[in-house]
Amino acid sequence: MYVYILTNPTKTVLYIGTTNDLTRRLFEHSEGRGNVGKFTGKYQADLLIYFEICPDAVQAIAREKQLKGWTRAKKEALINGFNPEWKEIDLETWKG
Structure with missing residues (x-):
């Protein structure tokens, strides 16, 4: 299980969630971008x-x-x- 924090491009919003499949969940958040009915879509918070x-x-x-x-x-x-620079984390290349 994962606990994760997402932000938006201007880093003004923080979204906290949990999932058992972080890659899948990040994809779901990115697909919902712009969906004003959901917090992450409304605020474009899809950057891990x-x-x-x-x-x-x-x-x-x-x-x-x-x-x-x-x-x-x-x-x-x-x-x-x-993540001191608040750079978007790519799970494929992240070395921590």
């Missing part, structure tokens, strides 16, 4: 900038809820420690 691997769904959901409760500053600090 952070992710964590969790052992199971229970822990992933708990971590997602924890992150969603954080301030923007605390979320930014987490991202900066993982």
Whole structure:
């Protein structure tokens, strides 16, 4: 399971989610771009900038809820420690 954070091209929005297949979920977010009925579509938040691997769904959901409760500053600090330049992560080439 994964917990992940997406942002938009201007880096003004942060979206936090969970999935068991990060590649598939990123594709789904990119396909929904511009779909104003969904948060990620409305704000064009489909750029992966952070992710964590969790052992199971229970822990992933708990971590997602924890992150969603954080301030923007605390979320930014987490991202900066993982991906200081906030570059879009390509899962095929990511070396961490």
